[in-house]
Amino acid sequence: MTPDGRLIRVDELREWDGPGELVVFLGVRTAGSRSHETFSGWAAALGRPDWTLRGLDLPLNAPDAAYAELVAAVAANPRVAGAVVTSHKLRLHRAGATLFRRTDVLAGLTREVNTLARATDGVDAHARDPxxxxxxxxxxxxxxxxxxxxxxxxxxxxxxxxxxxxxxxxxxxxxxxxxxxxxxxxxxxxxxxxxxxxxxxxxxxxxxxxxxxxxxxxxxxxxxxxxxxxxxxxxxxxxxxxxxxxxxxxxxxxxxxxxxxxxxxxxxxxxxxxxxxxxxxxxxxxGWDYFVAGWGAALTAIAGVPFTDDMLAGLAAAAAAHRPGTLPS
Structure with missing residues (x-):
């Protein structure tokens, strides 16, 4: 793992072995996200208290091979539950389209992927932002x-x-x-x-x-x-x-x-x-409500549970204490 305990590298995913199951957070500068503070509450609300979150940072000009390696690593390691993608959505779809087991209808329409969910025989791709x-x-x-x-x-x-x-x-x-x-x-x-x-x-x-x-x-x-x-x-x-x-x-x-x-x-x-x-x-x-809903929509896909209004309310309550203060003036 990288010196920052919140981060992980692509080449470490295949060997990751706990604790619990890993959820990857793919972005550009993921260490600053409040998701690291809110995640344990979200995992508990989803009935997955053993989940662990690690950020994976890639530059916006990362080569296609980096995305293909990510998909392959998620597919290969049964301890990796999936990935939430906040940047790289279009690039991930383009580079990984032939590697996914299944792609939902929204991913097919938008040609982007914001969630990877590991299945027993591959990786499913979702576009949950809409x-x-x-x-x-x-x-x-x-x-x-x-x-x-x-x-x-x-x-x-x-x-x-x-x-x-x-x-x-x-x-x-x-x-x-x-x-x-x-x-x-x-x-x-x-x-x-x-x-x-x-x-x-x-x-x-x-x-x-x-x-x-x-x-x-x-x-x-x-x-x-x-x-x-x-x-x-x-x-x-x-x-x-x-x-x-x-x-x-x-x-x-x-x-x-x-x-x-x-x-x-x-x-x-x-x-x-x-x-x-x-x-x-x-x-x-x-964008706080979008932050919570975006993560909620992605994490429910990984957990295989419905994204309902009640579930969203529970996730919002779990994150409320970590909401930033007043807007800039």
Whole structure:
């Protein structure tokens, strides 16, 4: 194991032998996550008190072989229960697609993986973020905003698009697309500086049948971006800015409109996006509920138990004492 007792290397997974079963946390800088403090409570709530969490850090430019080695190591060691993936979701799907025993319908639609669950004869791949965001939106006023503006076309932005447009639970249960009942947002705009990310999200929207008139996907340099944000919009930071990297995705001079809600999918870091939003008088919401729901959706898949509202409430209660303090001002 690495000098930091919270971390493990890929080459150590095959030999890991306790205590209990291991859950891997794949990210970029995992040691700073509150999951290390909350995990024992979550494991107990899931009926898996013998689970141990270890972070596995890979750079964003890691070679495909590193992801393939991870999948192979999880498959080879019966003491490894699975992995929760907070970064590398698209790369893991691309590099490991031929190695998975089974891939759920959401992973097939998004072409990303945020959970690996070990089975007796291989590794199953899941994309559970849309399920987590659906749960968060049920208890969050942002679900009722007529206009949604999302900065970031990566994993979180893709999952949010599905949560806003699909009946995610029914899609998972049936194994086929089920559109969300009801009206939903009037408009959804997603912006990203990476043209490839926007193209990938457009392909996902096409596979999901939601590439329609209410959806705008804008890359840097698009003549329609930047644009005036609609009054009362839900404005989402679905990037790593303010967490993994300093800054905010809002272009310089952006004015948040009256009644806007600024929602950052991150809960740690400098959270510049939320500080700017509060300075402009907007409602600021951090990513703690998404953090809990995202881990809950992933860990229930690994444990093989349903992700219910009661389970989520139990996981939230187990983590509550570790919630960070007030938002930055």
């Amino acid at each position: 399920l987590a965001l659906t749960a968060v939106l049920r208890g969050f006023d942002g679900a009722g905003h007529a206009d949604v503006v999302v900065y970031g076309a990566g994993g979180a932005g893709t999952a949010l698009l599905l949560a806003l447009t699909l009946d995610v639970g029914a899609t998972l249960a049936s194994g086929s697309l089920v559109r969300a009942a009801g009206r939903g947002p009037r408009s959804i705009t997603v912006l990203d500086t990476d043209e490839d990310a926007v193209a990938a999200l457009r392909a996902t929207a096409r596979r999901c049948g939601v590439l329609d008139g209410r959806l705008r996907l804008l890359a840097a340099g698009d003549p329609a971006a930047p644009f005036p944000l609609p009054d009362g919009a839900l404005v989402v930071n679905a990037t790593g800015l303010g967490k993994d990297r300093p800054g905010s995705p809002l272009p310089p001079g952006t004015v948040l409109p009256p009644g806007a809600t600024a929602w950052d999918v991150n809960y740690r870091g400098d959270l510049t996006f939320l500080a700017d939003a509060r300075a402009q008088g907007a409602t600021a919401v951090d």
